[in-house]
Amino acid sequence: MRPELVIFDCDGVLVDSEALSVSALLGMIELAGGTVSEDAAYEHFLGKSMKSVREILGQEFGLDISDQHLTAMRVDLMRKFREELKPIPGVKEVLPKLGLPCCVASSGTLERIRYALDVTGLLPLLEPHLFSATMVKRGKPAPDLFLHAAASMRAHPGNCLVIEDSPAGVAAARAAGMRVLAFTGGSHASNPALKARLASTEPDFIFADMLQLPDLIAGLGAREKAS
Missing domain, CATH: 3.40.50.1000 (HAD superfamily/HAD-like)
Incomplete structure (x- = not known):
């Protein structure tokens, strides 16, 4: 059928868009004081909602992701989309x-x-x-x-x-x-x-x-x- x-x-x-999204995410993580490898980002976050990503970063990586961090990532990602997507x-x-x-x-x-x-x-x-x-x-x-x-x-x-x-x-x-x-x-x-x-x-x-x-x-x- x-x-x-x-x-x-x-x-x-x-x-x-996945490479652009991971690049913006890694930039946000760095802004929040953390370090995550590109391979780890794909392993932990690919296909997941930002709500889930935020929870994982807090629970597994000890990072407190603020609304300001999310806003900065969104602005960066929209720029990447506009220029490169x-x-x-x-x-x-x-x-x-x-x-x-x-x-x-x-x-x-x-x-x-x-x-x-x-x-x-x-x-x-x-x-x-x-x-x-x-x-x-x-x-x-x-x-x-x-x-x-x-x-x-x-x-x-x-x-x-x-x-x-x-x-x-x-x-x-x-x-x-x-x-x-x-x-x-x-x-x-x-x-x-x-x-x-x-x-x-x-x-x-x-x-x-x-x-x-x-x-x-x-x-x-x-x-x-x-x-």
């Missing part, structure tokens, strides 16, 4: 070809999601179906955001397909009872440790070329018919 709904993560799936190659071509309802479900704020999609020219293809972790109680890896997106789009969770780039996101999709494809085509995804963590979450398939997505979706339906 073809999915009723395709749910896209934003960062690292629609826009090539690009869409994932192929995504502009693929979205109109899917012929399926699509939405975005991201750990970022709605403001950040909309801005990222706007500066990359993707917003008209996806608005108004944008969902943020700020809309639910628990962020990824909890299933809340994906379940909220499915309910809002009137789709059964079991008939939804999620496109994710992070272990936390794949785990969230699994917990929601959804099929999930792991995407490794972002500029950050060449990290072998990240690829290994992503594979360990057992997505339905891992792919690196967004232009493959229509065929992968068709293949999911074909495999179900064969079984």
Whole structure:
């Protein structure tokens, strides 16, 4: 069965933003008096909401992140997005070809999601179906955001397909009872440790070329018919 709904993560799936986001995050951590390596940042924070990131920095790294720190990071990140952010190659071509309802479900704020999609020219293809972790109680890896997106789009969770780039996101999709494809085509995804963590979450398939997505979706339906 073809999915009723395709749910896209934003960062690292629609826009090539993960490296920019980690750079801004590391700058904020330094401003707060801490030091975290880039590898550790990807391991601990990739795909998670800022609420979760703030909690982890406090509990595991002993850093008190103030609202002023968050504001400084946001300003830095928006500048990076404005000057450097690009869409994932192929995504502009693929979205109109899917012929399926699509939405975005991201750990970022709605403001950040909309801005990222706007500066990359993707917003008209996806608005108004944008969902943020700020809309639910628990962020990824909890299933809340994906379940909220499915309910809002009137789709059964079991008939939804999620496109994710992070272990936390794949785990969230699994917990929601959804099929999930792991995407490794972002500029950050060449990290072998990240690829290994992503594979360990057992997505339905891992792919690196967004232009493959229509065929992968068709293949999911074909495999179900064969079984």
